[in-house]
Amino acid sequence: MTIQKVDALRKKDGCWGPRRNGERFIVLTVIAYVAFLVIAPISALVGGALQKGIPSFTGALSTPELWQSFLLSFEIALGVIAIQGILGTITAWVIVRHNFRGKSLYNGIIDIPFAISPVVVGYMLLLIFGRNGILNPVLQVFDFQVAFAVPGIFLATLFVSLPFMIREMIPVIQNLDRSQELAASTLGASRWTTFWRVIFPGLRTALFYGIALTMARAMGEFGAVLVIGGGVQGRTATTTLYIFHALEERQYVEAYTAAILLGLGSVLIVSLADWIRRRSQH
Amino acid sequence: MAAVPRPANRNTRSPESTLRVLSFVFITVMIVIPMIVILQDAFREGFNEFWHQVTLPVAVSAIVLTLWTSALMTAINAVMGLATAFVLVRYDFPGKSILNAIIDLPLAIPTLVTGVMLVILFGPQQTLGALLEQQLGFQVIFAPPGIILALLFITFPFVVRTIQPVLLELDQAQEHAAATLGARGWTIFRRVIFPALALPTLSGSLLSFARAVGEFGAVVIVAGNIPFKSQTAAVYVLGAVESENRLAASAISVVLITISLAVILFTNRMLARRNRS
Amino acid sequence: MKQMIGKVLFAIVLSVLLAGCAANQPIDSGSSGDIHLILAAYTTPREAYGEIIPLFQAMWQEEHGQTVTFEESYQGSGAQSRAVVEGFEADVVALSLEADVTRILDAGLITHDWKSVGANGMVSDSVVALAVRPGNPLGIDDWDDLGDEGVEVLTPNPATSGGAMWNVLGLYGAALRGQVAGVPGDDPDAAREFLKSVLANVLVMDDSARDSITNFEQGIGHVAITYENEVLVGQQAGLDYELVIPRSTILIENPVAVVDEYVDEHGTREVAEALVEFLFTTEAQEIFAKYGLRSVDPDVAAATSDQYPPVPDLFTIEYFGGWPQAREDIFGESGVFNVAIQEVQGQ
Numbered sequence: 001m002t003i004q005k006v007d008a009l010r011k012k013d014g015c016w017g018p019r020r021n022g023e024r025f026i027v028l029t030v031i032a033y034v035a036f037l038v039i040a041p042i043s044a045l046v047g048g049a050l051q052k053g054i055p056s057f058t059g060a061l062s063t064p065e066l067w068q069s070f071l072l073s074f075e076i077a078l079g080v081i082a083i084q085g086i087l088g089t090i091t092a093w094v095i096v097r098h099n100f101r102g103k104s105l106y107n108g109i110i111d112i113p114f115a116i117s118p119v120v121v122g123y124m125l126l127l128i129f130g131r132n133g134i135l136n137p138v139l140q141v142f143d144f145q146v147a148f149a150v151p152g153i154f155l156a157t158l159f160v161s162l163p164f165m166i167r168e169m170i171p172v173i174q175n176l177d178r179s180q181e182l183a184a185s186t187l188g189a190s191r192w193t194t195f196w197r198v199i200f201p202g203l204r205t206a207l208f209y210g211i212a213l214t215m216a217r218a219m220g221e222f223g224a225v226l227v228i229g230g231g232v233q234g235r236t237a238t239t240t241l242y243i244f245h246a247l248e249e250r251q252y253v254e255a256y257t258a259a260i261l262l263g264l265g266s267v268l269i270v271s272l273a274d275w276i277r278r279r280s281q282h
Numbered sequence: 283m284a285a286v287p288r289p290a291n292r293n294t295r296s297p298e299s300t301l302r303v304l305s306f307v308f309i310t311v312m313i314v315i316p317m318i319v320i321l322q323d324a325f326r327e328g329f330n331e332f333w334h335q336v337t338l339p340v341a342v343s344a345i346v347l348t349l350w351t352s353a354l355m356t357a358i359n360a361v362m363g364l365a366t367a368f369v370l371v372r373y374d375f376p377g378k379s380i381l382n383a384i385i386d387l388p389l390a391i392p393t394l395v396t397g398v399m400l401v402i403l404f405g406p407q408q409t410l411g412a413l414l415e416q417q418l419g420f421q422v423i424f425a426p427p428g429i430i431l432a433l434l435f436i437t438f439p440f441v442v443r444t445i446q447p448v449l450l451e452l453d454q455a456q457e458h459a460a461a462t463l464g465a466r467g468w469t470i471f472r473r474v475i476f477p478a479l480a481l482p483t484l485s486g487s488l489l490s491f492a493r494a495v496g497e498f499g500a501v502v503i504v505a506g507n508i509p510f511k512s513q514t515a516a517v518y519v520l521g522a523v524e525s526e527n528r529l530a531a532s533a534i535s536v537v538l539i540t541i542s543l544a545v546i547l548f549t550n551r552m553l554a555r556r557n558r559s
Numbered sequence: 560m561k562q563m564i565g566k567v568l569f570a571i572v573l574s575v576l577l578a579g580c581a582a583n584q585p586i587d588s589g590s591s592g593d594i595h596l597i598l599a600a601y602t603t604p605r606e607a608y609g610e611i612i613p614l615f616q617a618m619w620q621e622e623h624g625q626t627v628t629f630e631e632s633y634q635g636s637g638a639q640s641r642a643v644v645e646g647f648e649a650d651v652v653a654l655s656l657e658a659d660v661t662r663i664l665d666a667g668l669i670t671h672d673w674k675s676v677g678a679n680g681m682v683s684d685s686v687v688a689l690a691v692r693p694g695n696p697l698g699i700d701d702w703d704d705l706g707d708e709g710v711e712v713l714t715p716n717p718a719t720s721g722g723a724m725w726n727v728l729g730l731y732g733a734a735l736r737g738q739v740a741g742v743p744g745d746d747p748d749a750a751r752e753f754l755k756s757v758l759a760n761v762l763v764m765d766d767s768a769r770d771s772i773t774n775f776e777q778g779i780g781h782v783a784i785t786y787e788n789e790v791l792v793g794q795q796a797g798l799d800y801e802l803v804i805p806r807s808t809i810l811i812e813n814p815v816a817v818v819d820e821y822v823d824e825h826g827t828r829e830v831a832e833a834l835v836e837f838l839f840t841t842e843a844q845e846i847f848a849k850y851g852l853r854s855v856d857p858d859v860a861a862a863t864s865d866q867y868p869p870v871p872d873l874f875t876i877e878y879f880g881g882w883p884q885a886r887e888d889i890f891g892e893s894g895v896f897n898v899a900i901q902e903v904q905g906q
Contacts, residue, residue, distance in 0.1 A: 029365065030362070033366070042391070098298065115496055125316070128315075131646050148642055223498035243394060506763045509900050510900060
């Protein structure tokens with residue numbers, strides 16, 4: 001939802017600045033609300049990062065542990081995106097194009113990760129992969145570690161970001177022009193060619209946007225990673241866990257700096273995807 | 283949350299069944315199996331033990347706190363979200379595009395950081411915080427109001443962004459007609475505009491409610507986490523997990539999941555019914 | 560069609576394998592002669608280990624020509640203990656209370672008699688004490704002041720923090736022993752009433768002892784129930800608060816143990832046992848004393864008795880019949896603590 005689109009539509013109908021006092025009041029209330037709720041805390045965060053001055057801030061930016069944890073968060077996000085991109089799109093496809101009994105339940109299930117508490121997510125994974133977990137014997141055989149290791153963090157992150165890609169893809173798949181697909185297969189194109197040449201270009205932008213949302217969500221996950229992860233620096237400490245521990249170690253500038261970095265990164269990724277999406281609409 | 287899409291063409295070709303299998307396996311492994319595991323663990327020692335855990339006063343207190351703070355937050359969010367969407371679509375004022383961009387910020391901030399920010403800003407040790415508590419007469423941070431504040435921050439975009447597109451597409455002819463007939467602003471809003479927005483407002487609100495019930499990162503920092511006073515269900519589960527109280531952890535987790543699932547299914551049902559009419 | 564499915568499956572399997580392989584670097588020591596040791600500790604001795612570990616590394620390098628690299632994790636004692644049980648492959652654990660080591664023992668990960676090492680397996684001591692604002696404006700000098708009207712208290716959550724359990728035991732124990740003004744001794748009901756009055760004043764229950772004290776440092780609350788050690792370390796870090804030791808409090812004994820299962824898996828037993836042994840040497844004990852922990856070595860303790868004055872009425876976990884009994888009686892579902900907190904909220 002961009003402001004340019006909003007204004008373009010409105011100028012057709014005739015726009016107005018708030019003239020009457022009632023309208024002015026509403027606008028002011030909203031602005032005050034947003035200022036209080038959103039702007040003020042974020043300013044406090046920035047202020048906190050700069051509280052010891054710029055040199056301290058730049059020093060915090062070059063802490064190796066920070067980048068170590070950032071790298072881990074990023075790698076995990078990439079893995080999550082790879083899987084969500086493929087399997088998430090497939091699931092969205094199945095929901096739009098297929099019909100089967102229990103489809104609405106299936107559709108509802110997909111939203112579960114969105115609403116489940118991260119603590120519960122981490123705990124579920126522990127029940128399965130922990131020392132007393134159901135799959136532990138199997139893991140022992142392969143000497144494969146999930147809990148308190150990267151695979152555990154990966155799975156937790158994969159779980160919580162599940163709905164994002166699927167929800168982005170569904171409307172786009174719905175709006176696909178099927179006549180082109182039909183034409184392509186009539187002309188003898190294989191399924192794969194049809195997909196790659198005809199369908200995929202239509203999905204591309206939504207895919208990017210889904211990737212951006214998934215990435216932002218994946219890198220910001222805290223609760224689930226805390227329960228399943230361990231937070232050992234250099235091994236299983238994601239950026240959020242780094243922030244958590246920095247706060248404990250009284251390293252406030254480092255913590256706030258990392259937080260700003262994470263927030264800024266997420267905002268940038270999503271803005272970029274949004275920009276790509278807008279561009280493709282012209 | 284979304285209504286179930288109905289394919290226009292019901293003849294699906296069978297090679298696509300492989301896709302279906304892939305999807306089913308993915309969703310089953312990722313979502314269904316963990317759900318079953320935790321369900322089975324909660325009832326490991328029978329229903330009575332499950333019920334015992336769920337009705338423990340400290341657990342009940344946590345669940346009740348979670349529910350009422352989320353509900354109150356949802357009510358506020360519905361009103362302010364509606365107002366914000368309205369302002370963004372219908373009015374023009376300096377700084378509007380900045381406002382629009384800011385709306386999405388909470389989605390990018392990790393919840394842990396949200397909690398920290400709120401304590402920095404509104405904590406009792408700061409002048410602002412102390413002043414606030416004096417004026418309001420009650421504690422904000424480390425108490426339920428702090429929880430509500432954190433939840434409001436996190437779910438702020440949901441209602442706004444659900445209403446905005448609907449409001450944009452709204453045909454203003456009816457409003458103009460009403461105005462010609464002599465109705466004034468508030469009446470027009472109440473009778474003409476709001477009915478069209480009722481559904482997106484509700485679905486956006488329910489979305490933020492479901493999200494709020496499970497929130498952990500922000501709440502654990504900003505709430506007091508004192509049992510019976512400021513401890514939410516999610517924080518209670520963490521305590522149970524960490525003190526090896528598996529039954530309590532599983533039981534309350536199941537309760538939380540049930541609540542979220544119920545809200546989601548209800549919303550989807552509602553949207554589907556709307557789409558059909 | 561089959562081609563497409565094949566490609567898709569291949570991509571999925573590849574990503575999962577890559578993720579798994581990248582993550583699962585073998586932790587055991589390689590043939591290069593480098594040893595990798597994992598230490599799982601609670602939050603309080605972070606600074607002490609920061610100094611002890613390099614000394615140990617230097618010593619080992621000299622004696623054996625091997626480099627020992629360390630991975631350290633510091634979090635709440637209970638959380639740490641749980642992590643080890645659930646799969647965090649720590650070679651050595653240094654925790655806040657015996658019960659957390661017992662949990663690891665019960666999980667079958669420790670199979671030797673860890674208490675036969677050093678001073679009964681306990682590597683350092685501290686006492687439950689109070690942190691107050693500079694100048695002690697509220698004039699808090701003992702337990703009884705914490706129950707007063709309007710006093711804001713900080714203490715962590717017993718479910719997640721070993722520190723919180725020590726705190727409650729210190730408070731409740733002192734009351735039971737008749738060492739709290741206005742509370743008759745040997746009267747569990749009176750002691751519980753006192754506990755309630757303090758709990759009613761608690762502002763925030765944090766996850767761990769460290770979180771609790773950092774909150775206090777941010778200006779929250781009037782007094783924090785904490786370890787003497789936390790206060791001293793904070794003061795060393797330049798933070799401005801005062802230490803008040805009640806006339807009756809509990810002795811906190813911190814255990815350390817080698818985790819047999821993991822050291823054998825990693826092949827690090829020799830180094831791990833050496834590390835634990837090293838912690839009991841005068842050198843290490845002096846460092847513990849430097850960072851606010853009371854030494855278990857009698858000579859070092861005597862030498863630092865200025866810094867660590869004796870407590871008039873010092874009791875141990877034995878007063879409650881040991882940890883298993885204490886956990887049951889005080890922190891069990893119908894234990895004193897849970898009953899008290901329930902009654903405080905008027906349920």
